[in-house]
Amino acid sequence: MRSFISMLPIVGNITHWPLGRKRLTMTITKLTEAPTEADLNARLDAAIKHALPWLGSESVRRETKFKVQIGRASVPIKNDSGSHEARADVLLYFGDTPLAVFELKRQDLNLSLNDEKQGLSYAKLLSPSPPLVVITNGADVRILETHTGSPWVPETPSEQALRDLLDNASKVAKGELKEAIHTLMHDSPAVWMAAVREISKSNIEALSGSWEDSLCPFVRGWILPRNATDVIEKQALAGQRVSLLVGAPLSGKSNVLREVCLRTMVSPTMGALYLCAGVGSGIFQTLADALNQALSWPVTPSEARNWLIQISNQNQQKLLVLLDDIDPGDSTSRRELEELLSDTFGQGLFVAIAVHESGSEQLCRSKNMLSQSLIGMKAKVITLTSLSDEEFKSAQDSLAKRHMLFTTGAQYSAEMREPWVIRAVSAHVQARASHLSKEAFASLPPMLSLRLIAEARTRFESPELIRYYQAIASALLADAQDRDRRAPLLLESLHTYVVRRLTLGDYLPSEEINRLVSLGFVRPAIQSDEPVLYVRLPELVASELSKKISKEIAKLLRNGIPEAAELLINAAQHLPLGDIVAAQSVMDCMADTGTFPYDLIVTLLDLKPTERPVQPGTKFGLDFPGVGYVMVDYLEGGKVKFKANGEIITADVSEVDFGAVIENAHPWTILSHLVNRLAATRTDGDGVIVMAPYLIKEIGDSELLLRRPGQTLDSRRAPMHDLQGGAVVCHHAGFLEQITYSTYEYLAYEGRGADALINEVIDLDSPFLLSRVHIALQEITTLSEDHLSQWAVETLETKVGPALAKHIDGVCE
Template sequence: MSITTTSPPEAELEARIADTLQRVFPGTTSLRIQQRFKVRVGHTEMEAGSQSYVEGRADILVYQGDEALAVIELKREGLPLTADDEAQGASYALLTRAPIVVITNGSDTNIYQTHDMKLLKEASIDAGELAHRIATAAAAAQSSITGAISKLLGTDLSAAAIAAMNATELHELTGSWTSSQRFVENFLVPRKATEAARIAIRAADTRVVIISGPPLCGKSSVLRELEETADANGWAVLFIEASSCAEGLFRRLANVLAALFSWPATQDDARMWLRRVASRPDYRFVLCIDSLPSGGAVLSAELDEMISGGMGAHLQLVVAVDENDFDHLTLKPNRREPTRLGRNSTRIEVGNYDDNEFASARDCLYQLGGGLVDGGQYAPELRAPWVLRAAVASQMESLPEGSAAVLPPLLGTEMFSVADERFACLGAVRNEIRTLARIYVDELMAKRHHGDRLSSLYVFSVTRENARKNIDRDGCHDLVRAGLVQASTAYSGDSLYVIRVPALFGHEVGVRLATLLQRKVQKNPDEAAKWLVKSCARMPLGDAIGAYAINRSLQQLGPGDYLLLINGLLKLPPVRRPIAPGSKMVAMIPSVGLIDFEVDVNGTTTMRSRDILSPPFTVDLDEEDLVAVANIDGWLILSQLRPFNLAFCNQDGDLLNVAAWLLLEIGSCPVVLRRPGKELEQFHTHAIDHGEMSCLKNGIAEPVTWSITELLVQDIPGVDREAWVREAAATGSLPLINRLGQALSHISNVAGRSEWAEQMLEQVYRPALQGHPQFH
């Protein structure tokens, strides 16, 4: 068996170098060589040369002392000396200020003076001539150096040039946890959309991959992930931020090339550079364009030019766009024909973290010193990438070295304050959002199609008819252009504006409810509680929004009306109701659509999907399964309330905190107090007498359990934590004891409270659980 290699053995290569030096510089001492060396190109230092033959040659830099003496282009034996070899050698020599260029294939050797590439007749250079050459090396004209930069940035140094450009571009977009920049250094969550993009890029017929989604969902991070993993795929990936391309992509590239490499490139130079890089056969070139706007004639024309193949066969584009811009980019104004971008593109949608991505996000946080309390995987608000970052920002920013930040498993009402701060820069568009919130609250009680009513539990929306009655055309256009709303159609056929930033909208809805709540409580607290529950039961994030509205109205209500409102909510506990035979119901699973349920006299339940062509599915249910939980929203609101700052004195003068007695009542509820997620989830429960409770292994997944945890961790006026634990255990309520165990299990890992929590688990919780042997 024979093996053919394109690279000579290291010893053979070293022998050829030594032989060349001896022939070209006879009698010259103190020579040293570098097969990989630094080249300073403008303001950027890059590594050049190679340790083995690349395309039939090795680049070697020869030094005498600290002075660069010569660049040697060492060709493989038998390969001819070409003009391309001369150009490459001259380019390296100009940038390293080496006065001599040597090109040799072993049998033929050419020696040139760098500044004009004049072929020297001598076959060798003695020490005196060498000193003269070094002294006159500065004679190289600036124009020659500019040409050298142009040559090398498009060939051997192209990968290093792309890396330098990416570092500069991404650095401008990277900031601290609390900054408004898109990225945080070292925090990058792997996304499924990135792998889908890689698959699309590898497909031979894919010219453009479009990453689309709502604002702040992580589109930019997908492009950043492609760039950071480019080497593993053998690709060259160039990241460009499109909002910097007002005068066109090639103008932006020319500016970057000038700033980094002192190459006064024109737009045509940048176009030629991109074409040269994209035409290289040794790797796939991927141009990532972030935040591509839908307008801009110059950029649109340049995209057409690149898509048409004028930039080389190996160029592929990945562009990130807001979902509202997708149709504008891919459809012509007549809305019937696709643009060239539309004809040659594959769309990949990105949204909130799924289970695997969220697990990766938790791992990334852990590596940086942060972590979520067990149970956070069930908090839907934390699945939004920007919400998770904003929620952890303050703790991660001020994290002392060597310590860890433990973040809550759910945000609750805090998410609305986070959103209010994050979107403070929206300016006048915030006024339009407030108007939409007012319209939304007015529409809550309107009679609607059952499909519209069910879908409204998952997404905020308002009818376009009412929106346009209250917001002028320009205002509606601004909302769409900012990506805050998206046009859609309801089950009933009504035209809608769907809100794409629910946490921000939840803040505005909460503010609106707080304004209305004050007057209603003063008129009739119990009716006000019923109105609030009915409103919040019909909206996404309703329990948190209801609690947010109450908290915001506390100062206006005063302690008396506040307590009357809480009592009104306490009078509306969850109830379990049997489902009668013959009942017909309709439900919604977002990924499936509307599902009809029908229960016959034997308890057999038949399910039919309206949106998917599939046969009916029948299941036999026993009497315990034929139960529905109703009226849960009032106590869900109380679970989110956390009134730790409100206390009063009893007749004995003792200070009593409202939260302490409220959580004893709410914590005893024999119903799991959390809103289910959009999809079926791995959330386990245990059946108990007249109800169910969350499995201990779920972690802290109920807002009421986190409120109990905070009650026992914090130093709250009017709360004796040990007395509260003993009182909770003494109730004998299994749901309360279970929630107490979940809270204490977490606190046993909290610095400063762990010993106490372990003591309470051993002395109070476990003995209380023994009273319920089926769960002991």
């Protein structure tokens, strides 16, 4: 039996990793592998003897492979014996001191000025710098001084003359160093590809942190594989000039660009350059800063532009420029981006831009908004939505390598298809999972719960940060009450924390909003023609929302229970993570007032969910990932009309296939989160009521699926069995509903102490309740605690299993 250890995820402190500036250092590393090829040795022996006949062979040794360190970029210098140039680059030593960069060309090739420039560049970038560069094809010989580039003409060629030259060798001037880097960055693909990879590595490292560092977009040493990465690579290889990677905030756009960098790290034909372009200084300035910082190559934006032009017109290698966090409203970045797509730049340049949906629309439209921009005409859009089934399986495999496994049913959870949620629930688990034995695994929850808010309150304790998020919560609540917002913005606000900038301005001054932007807590964008801000740290937003709502509930409970229940239901309906926010509000209210709102709980329980068929004339508005706002209109005669982006599509289906909608589900989904949090008992006419088993029996008996649907078709799927009077979740599917997971938590805590509840469930003989209890017990059988797993096995085999079989025999094998 596989061992599982249940753990609760928490998240830690925020860490900032600033980019550091380092001075240029050049080192030589020996890479020679013995024995070298005999023919190369023979040619080199003959060429060295011919070029330096007065130098004793016992005084000279050579390295046929070496590398130079340009800033942080390590560039190997290898012999190009397979190329049309057939050049061998060798480093000669006089004793233990570097003497010369020795370039041996094919015998039938003439020596050129480019040969001299490359040899001098290598020599200047080595430390210590060899004083000579020797270029020969075996017949012609040129010996140049590294420092001046002039021919070396000693009065008497001898070993003593070499010793004098070594003693008097000057340090390379800064301007000459820049020229040396310039030469190799323009003329040597091996150099510029290694350099751009180093820049990407440095930029990514600056944005990387631990699992707990939520403001760092990257987890150091872990990545979530996405299908969009394949699409970007294929488009680049196919000759596409620009691709737009479009997705909602926290959908993982930055991680896709990072994955492109990692997958092309050793490619012989592609080098990926990752740049954060959202600082408002323009693309070429951002590139110039990166080249200066990573390579100590001080170039201007104009020089950086010219470098891109030359690289893009090379035939064999391709540069992938990956622009993250670009501001579509920045006129400089937009103008330079359109220039990158012009004929000035060649086919060796590919640009991928990560941008939000509204930003994509802005980039693809001309300034007058009446026609397509150059970007819109040339770009291919790659839409990044929630994880598909294939991507979720990749996430499972990746986490399993770190001894973490999702609890059964997570694949059907809408929340678990979001990258930020996977990271949040894995944050604390991974620290302990890394110390488990090979056979043991830490379990990840199948869905989000109140633990998310508890962990946020543990992690985020800065009074200043809390003050900012209190203001954001107030603005979100104000926006939620405004039903005049345009439909796309209103629908997006149901699953994403997005606030209108104008509304937040009522709670924070402009300079503090700008500070939130600069610190990365909010990201500005345009949605429905309005300036909006997308808020990071959703768990902290949910925490502050619940605090504010709890205070309103406390006021309403003094006057009327129905009004308090209505407030909770509205919060659950109109806020992201609404059921969790509403449930936490009840807990906060209890903590603040010191009272148990029994009447509120009963009122919510009395609001039983119902189902009604969709009738002709019904209209729905949907925020569909990858499409945007979709209006669905059900017509007479079994027709359904879909309207999106100005296009109308009509489908013919029967009215029977219109389906049904579940209404009033939120009261029970709120209570599902509270099952194990309401420890109180209540005495009424029927005796003492213990809340947890009472709620499990009442809510667990529902014939309807009690969960919030996801944004993707994959997460909307639910394996169900139709029975008389309703439908049950397949007992092999795992946890799809919070009430079932809360039942699992209760039974796992009580163990044999829950036998009385099990017996009541058997007596009630409800297939819906039995199915939920069966799923909970199945999970307990996998736990490492033997006394629990053994009890669960016995209970399934002797009680719950046979009782459920009477209802589902012939329905589910």
